[in-house]
Amino acid sequence: MTAPSxxxxxxxxxxxxxxTGPAPASxxxxxTARSxxxxxxxxxxTLISDQDLARPRHRAVYFAVLTLTxxxxxxxxxxxxxxxxxxxxxxxxxxxxxxPTLLPKSVHTAAYHDAWTQMDIAHFFLNxxxxxxxxxxxxxxxxxxxxxxxxxxxxxxxxxxxxxMLASLLLPAAALLVPAYLTxxxxxxxxxxxxxxxxxxxxxxxxxxxxxxxxxxxFDQIPAELLDAASIDGASRFQTLVRVVLPLSRxxxxxxxxxxxxxxxxxxLWPLLVLQDPDKQTLSVAxxxxxTSTTQVPxxxxxxxxxxxxxxxxxxxxxxxxHILSGLSAGAVKG
Amino acid sequence: xxxxxxxxxxxxxxxPARGRSTSHAARRARLRRRIADNATAYAFMAAGIACFAMxxxxxxxxxxxxxxxxxxxxxxxxxxxxxxxxxxxxxxxxWTAWKNTAEFTGLALLLGYAVPFVIAVLLNELRHFRAYxxxxxxLPVMLPPIVSVMLWQFFYDPGGxxxxxxxxxxxLPTSQWIQxxxxxxxxxxxxxxxxxxxxxxxxxxxxxxxxxxxxxEAAELDGAGIRDRxxxxxxxxxxxxxxxxxxxxxxxxxxxFIEPFQLTGFTDPSTITVMTLVYRYxxxxxxxxxxxxxxxxxxxxxxxxxxxxYLRLTRETDR
Numbered sequence: 001m002t003a004p005s006x007x008x009x010x011x012x013x014x015x016x017x018x019x020t021g022p023a024p025a026s027x028x029x030x031x032t033a034r035s036x037x038x039x040x041x042x043x044x045x046t047l048i049s050d051q052d053l054a055r056p057r058h059r060a061v062y063f064a065v066l067t068l069t070x071x072x073x074x075x076x077x078x079x080x081x082x083x084x085x086x087x088x089x090x091x092x093x094x095x096x097x098x099x100p101t102l103l104p105k106s107v108h109t110a111a112y113h114d115a116w117t118q119m120d121i122a123h124f125f126l127n128x129x130x131x132x133x134x135x136x137x138x139x140x141x142x143x144x145x146x147x148x149x150x151x152x153x154x155x156x157x158x159x160x161x162x163x164x165m166l167a168s169l170l171l172p173a174a175a176l177l178v179p180a181y182l183t184x185x186x187x188x189x190x191x192x193x194x195x196x197x198x199x200x201x202x203x204x205x206x207x208x209x210x211x212x213x214x215x216x217x218x219f220d221q222i223p224a225e226l227l228d229a230a231s232i233d234g235a236s237r238f239q240t241l242v243r244v245v246l247p248l249s250r251x252x253x254x255x256x257x258x259x260x261x262x263x264x265x266x267x268x269l270w271p272l273l274v275l276q277d278p279d280k281q282t283l284s285v286a287x288x289x290x291x292t293s294t295t296q297v298p299x300x301x302x303x304x305x306x307x308x309x310x311x312x313x314x315x316x317x318x319x320x321x322x323h324i325l326s327g328l329s330a331g332a333v334k335g
Numbered sequence: 336x337x338x339x340x341x342x343x344x345x346x347x348x349x350x351p352a353r354g355r356s357t358s359h360a361a362r363r364a365r366l367r368r369r370i371a372d373n374a375t376a377y378a379f380m381a382a383g384i385a386c387f388a389m390x391x392x393x394x395x396x397x398x399x400x401x402x403x404x405x406x407x408x409x410x411x412x413x414x415x416x417x418x419x420x421x422x423x424x425x426x427x428x429x430w431t432a433w434k435n436t437a438e439f440t441g442l443a444l445l446l447g448y449a450v451p452f453v454i455a456v457l458l459n460e461l462r463h464f465r466a467y468x469x470x471x472x473x474l475p476v477m478l479p480p481i482v483s484v485m486l487w488q489f490f491y492d493p494g495g496x497x498x499x500x501x502x503x504x505x506x507l508p509t510s511q512w513i514q515x516x517x518x519x520x521x522x523x524x525x526x527x528x529x530x531x532x533x534x535x536x537x538x539x540x541x542x543x544x545x546x547x548x549x550x551x552e553a554a555e556l557d558g559a560g561i562r563d564r565x566x567x568x569x570x571x572x573x574x575x576x577x578x579x580x581x582x583x584x585x586x587x588x589x590x591x592f593i594e595p596f597q598l599t600g601f602t603d604p605s606t607i608t609v610m611t612l613v614y615r616y617x618x619x620x621x622x623x624x625x626x627x628x629x630x631x632x633x634x635x636x637x638x639x640x641x642x643x644x645y646l647r648l649t650r651e652t653d654r
Contacts, residue, residue, distance in 0.1 A: 069468070
């Protein structure tokens with residue numbers, strides 16, 4: 001469903017240690033930047049040693065491979081995004097002519113403007129922001145308090161509840177799609193339909209075992225004395241959570257927040273099913289609907305819509321690159 | 336307390352009656368506090384338990400029950416025994432969907448499994464622009480999947496699409512890409528690999544960086560060349576990560592949906608997959624939720640095998 005992590009088990013989970021610690025150094029260190037010899041900044045050696053590369057012939061091969069890789073990466077991963085951003089700056093006629101130009105001859109922002117207003121991308125953009133914000137808030141509220149109870153209050157049968165939650169990580173989202181849809185369209189006992197309601201995204205999203213696992217592991221490392229001190233000072237459990245635990249947990253909360261927002265923004269299949277009213281759709285679902293609708297949308301406008309949908313994720317990535325990548329690689333290092 | 340279960344014994348003379356009554360009261364107070372603590376804890380967990388019960392545990396049971404029912408959300412559900420499963424096995428699309436899903440998974444593994452490994456080994460040897468490489472390879476992973484898929488839909492356009500334009504410019508033969516049943520599946524795999532390979536690449540890279548450098552030094556001192564070092568040091572050291580990623584990748588690629596859904600639709604027999612067929616049964620044709628649930632149960636059973644392997648693997652290494 002909304003959980004993007006449904007297929008990844010605990011192994012790929014960022015632990016509190018890498019999240020709290022300084023992010024691993026990335027990029028060439030000053031030593032590398034100053035010398036023209038390919039020397040590893042960190043001093044750890046890999047398959048090929050620095051001495052090996054010091055030989056002139058090897059150095060030439062190294063720089064040839066390096067240049068080739070830089071160019072290939074630009075062509076494979078950056079150029080498609082560049083094409084997307086600039087194709088939308090062409091007029092429909094220029095776009096149809098398809099003379100491959102690296103730089104647009106003239107810049108027309110009309111497609112972006114029309115996409116934003118006529119295609120109503122603005123509306124779907126705001127919808128998605130609203131869903132992502134609500135989903136983020138609910139995930140934090142529900143999962144933080146559950147993980148806090150599991151870690152620090154240790155109730156009877158807490159272990160069984162935790163195991164039940166973790167088990168859902170192993171359930172492929174696809175297998176639950178149909179019964180989850182039927183559940184949301186008629187909640188058991190309550191008989192309320194969440195179809196076309198943001199709660200249809202938010203509540204299933206809050207059942208996120210990945211969050212609970214990560215938070216619990218982090219809370220486990222907060223010393224009990226800190227909490228005892230708070231309770232001696234007369235703080236209630238809730239006050240302890242808000243005043244002591246949460247401020248200590250900022251790094252892990254940041255990781256979870258990023259994953260929550262990214263997950264909500266990228267989700268497609270579940271919102272496609274739950275939000276059937278075109279007016280309430282997310283940006284992803286609306287783009288799909290517009291691409292298959294009978295009314296022809298000019299391709300430049302469509303591409304402008306794609307660019308607009310991509311921008312928040314790219315900005316988020318560039319800002320929180322360290323969080324995202326260190327969270328991702330922490331799992332692999334463990335193995 | 337261990338003593339609480341012991342039968343009442345005559346008190347030792349040293350214990351005054353007053354002391355006994357306070358310990359009794361203390362025990363009762365402790366019990367009361369424990370009940371209160373548990374109540375507080377469950378109050379904190381209530382929302383979480385409700386969400387999991389409603390949207391994870393209950394749907395699992397409901398899905399299995401539903402696969403033995405006929406349900407279209409309009410008339411009340413009816414028990415039909417194994418009818419849904421019989422119906423599935425009789426539907427030629429069912430077998431096509433499995434064949435296509437296997438083909439997609441196989442191709443996705445060939446590309447999406449080998450390529451990230453090779454790239455990671457290469458990147459680990461490069462001493463420059465490391466941040467650039469990592470950001471570039473992961474950028475597509477950040478894009479909403481529908482954006483990647485629709486973008487490639489423009490690239491695949493047989494007339495003026497980017498790929499054929501470039502191929503024509505280079506004097507190479509062009510392709511019909513998603514519009515030909517011969518190349519459609521490969522086209523789906525290509526976009527899927529492009530959009531998803533960043534994660535695997537960076538996980539391999541992290542694992543490569545964790546290999547102790549002494550191993551390579553020792554191998555070199557023993558006279559091992561680059562190829563031998565790769566074969567006898569790198570690959571054995573990476574075995575665990577490679578196996579974990581293999582299982583995770585099989586599990587996620589078998590659930591492929593958005594690529595065929597957007598690029599070729601859910602009717603084209605050359606690319607219909609298990610998930611698009613589930614969608615078709617449940618939401619596109621006649622709301623046959625029982626049939627779709629039966630299909631989901633079968634998919635679940637297949638994926639459960641891989642999930643079990645994954646669990647065993649990670650458990651074993653945890654010990």
